[in-house]
Amino acid sequence: MLAAAHAAASTDFFLVYLANIIMQVQLNTIHKQFGSLVANDEISVLFEPGRIYGLLGENGAGKSTLMKILSGYQRPDRGEILLGGAPQHFASPRQALAAGVGMLYQEPLDVPVFTVLENYLLGRAAGGESPRQAARALEALAQRYGFDIDPHEHTSELSMGERQQLELLRLLAGGAQVLILDEPTTGISAEQKDILFASMRTLAREEGKTLILVSHKLDEVQELCDYAFVLRKGRLVGGLPLPCPNQQLVSLMFDELAPRPARRQLGQHAPALSLQSVQVHTGRLELEPVSLQLQAGQVLGLAGLEGSGQELLLRACAGLLPLSGGSLLLGGESQPDWNYPLARQHGVAYLAAGRLEEGLVAGLTLTEHMALVSHTHGLLVDWPQNRKLAEQHISTYQVVGQPESYIENLSGGNQQRFLFAMLPQNLKLILMEHPTRGLDIRSTDWIWEQLDQRRAQGTAILFVSADLDEIAARSDQIAVFSGGRLLRSLPAAETSADELGHLIGGAL
Numbered sequence: 001m002l003a004a005a006h007a008a009a010s011t012d013f014f015l016v017y018l019a020n021i022i023m024q025v026q027l028n029t030i031h032k033q034f035g036s037l038v039a040n041d042e043i044s045v046l047f048e049p050g051r052i053y054g055l056l057g058e059n060g061a062g063k064s065t066l067m068k069i070l071s072g073y074q075r076p077d078r079g080e081i082l083l084g085g086a087p088q089h090f091a092s093p094r095q096a097l098a099a100g101v102g103m104l105y106q107e108p109l110d111v112p113v114f115t116v117l118e119n120y121l122l123g124r125a126a127g128g129e130s131p132r133q134a135a136r137a138l139e140a141l142a143q144r145y146g147f148d149i150d151p152h153e154h155t156s157e158l159s160m161g162e163r164q165q166l167e168l169l170r171l172l173a174g175g176a177q178v179l180i181l182d183e184p185t186t187g188i189s190a191e192q193k194d195i196l197f198a199s200m201r202t203l204a205r206e207e208g209k210t211l212i213l214v215s216h217k218l219d220e221v222q223e224l225c226d227y228a229f230v231l232r233k234g235r236l237v238g239g240l241p242l243p244c245p246n247q248q249l250v251s252l253m254f255d256e257l258a259p260r261p262a263r264r265q266l267g268q269h270a271p272a273l274s275l276q277s278v279q280v281h282t283g284r285l286e287l288e289p290v291s292l293q294l295q296a297g298q299v300l301g302l303a304g305l306e307g308s309g310q311e312l313l314l315r316a317c318a319g320l321l322p323l324s325g326g327s328l329l330l331g332g333e334s335q336p337d338w339n340y341p342l343a344r345q346h347g348v349a350y351l352a353a354g355r356l357e358e359g360l361v362a363g364l365t366l367t368e369h370m371a372l373v374s375h376t377h378g379l380l381v382d383w384p385q386n387r388k389l390a391e392q393h394i395s396t397y398q399v400v401g402q403p404e405s406y407i408e409n410l411s412g413g414n415q416q417r418f419l420f421a422m423l424p425q426n427l428k429l430i431l432m433e434h435p436t437r438g439l440d441i442r443s444t445d446w447i448w449e450q451l452d453q454r455r456a457q458g459t460a461i462l463f464v465s466a467d468l469d470e471i472a473a474r475s476d477q478i479a480v481f482s483g484g485r486l487l488r489s490l491p492a493a494e495t496s497a498d499e500l501g502h503l504i505g506g507a508l
């Protein structure tokens with residue numbers, strides 16, 4: 001009897017041991033380029049069963065690309081994927097799932113016109129199950145992970161969090177042993193996040209599955225994961241057991257700061273923007289009262305991990321989000337009903353991070369963009385005049401393109417140049433989100449030269465950037481945000497890279 005129990009136990013142990021070996025995930029020198037951009041640079045990494053990994057890195061670091069390769073959604077240029085030591089060549093996500101790898105994508109892939117049950121059954125071989133049996137199986141599975149799922153609801157009526165839960169269940173029912181979740185907490189409630197994290201713990205601790213959380217948010221990786229791999233600009237730059245001091249992760253996520261060239265001080269001691277206990281609320285984040293001053297000709301850089309509140313403040317200054325408290329003064333004058341059209345009238349320009357989403361209009365030529373911003377009197381657009389203007393901007397701002405070029409066919413650097421060309425002269429304030437993200441050094445320098453000329457005319461600049469080097473090198477003053485709070489405002493010239501890194505990690 002005892003011997004039988006012992007044999008059973010050791011069989012169990014053997015099976016678990018076997019399963020672990022089988023599902024060990026190994027990526028060897030994975031390389032992926034999009035044109036000349038290296039999204040994954042010879043990345044080698046090992047994931048063990050029963051553990052929760054964080055794949056951490058700033059936006060654009062290459063996280064999604066690496067995970068899309070592991071889940072069969074994209075093919076690597078070279079490198080290999082091994083599951084339990086056996087090489088895999090996934091031609092599709094379906095093949096990867098059949099081998100045990102499932103991924104919850106950043107953008108949901110479900111079909112909204114289907115019911116929950118239909119989505120759940122999507123892509124599965126029709127077993128002998130009746131719809132009723134399948135619905136019951138789905139409910140039982142949902143219950144196990146604390147998900148609240150009604151099989152007969154239409155997917156279009158589900159919240160983002162519920163759609164995620166459904167997709168996770170579909171992957172689990174499809175046999176996923178390795179589960180990848182790409183930025184799953186974007187767009188879901190705090191309560192849904194807690195349920196999701198609890199289910200991930202159950203899956204790893206009780207079922208021995210391998211969990212990979214892809215995120216650019218330090219806090220959530222620290223909260224959930226056993227181990228973090230950090231990507232920076234397409235490279236794997238390190239791995240650390242968690243929890244660890246935030247500072248260690250921050251220094252891996254961001255480049256070392258380069259020595260800073262001396263920069264001209266152009267502050268003119270005339271108030272440009274003054275924020276007094278400004279508060280901003282959105283559904284997801286609350287910005288605690290912020291007070292900041294900006295003089296004409298000055299540059300204020302807002303630093304912090306993405307989602308720390310700095311973007312909210314910038315958008316509130318542009319009149320795109322209402323203030324929920326405090327006051328905003330422009331040129332010393334209080335603006336109680338601040339909004340975007342008013343901001344434009346007062347000489348405030350806002351440049352969004354997504355050039356083609358908010359600043360420029362895909363499908364329009366450069367000439368048509370000129371017509372959009374020019375003040376036409378009457379109904380007729382003066383096309384020859386707008387074409388001439390487009391030509392002038394192309395030559396003054398050295399844009400590689402023609403008046404007839406569609407804006408989306410220009411490179412990122414040239415789009416940004418053209419966006420600058422369209423900015424009116426004599427602005428009081430320019431607000432920018434990641435002004436040089438994805439641009440090469442030449443375009444970056446060019447943009448800051450243009451901004452310097454505007455500073456000399458008294459334009460103040462407020463910008464958000466994830467690039468600490470840019471913040472340190474281009475600002476007069478730096479305001480550091482963490483967790484919806486302004487932690488500190490300091491003069492850029494006296495701030496060391498270390499100090500900045502510490503603050504960004506949330507240390508006081």
Ligand SMILES: Nc1ncnc2c1ncn2[C@@H]1O[C@H](COP(=O)(O)OP(=O)(O)O)[C@@H](O)[C@H]1O
Nearest residue numbers: 034037039057058059060061062063064065066
């Ligand atoms: N399909 C694609 N075509 C061209 N460039 C891409 C494509 N997918 C990703 N990239 C680029 O590859 C880099 C890495 O992107 P991604 O893996 O999505 O980063 P992350 O998930 O870390 O934010 C970025 O510069 C991105 O613009």
Ligand SMILES: [Mg+2]
Nearest residue numbers: 063064065106
């Ligand atoms: Mg991504």
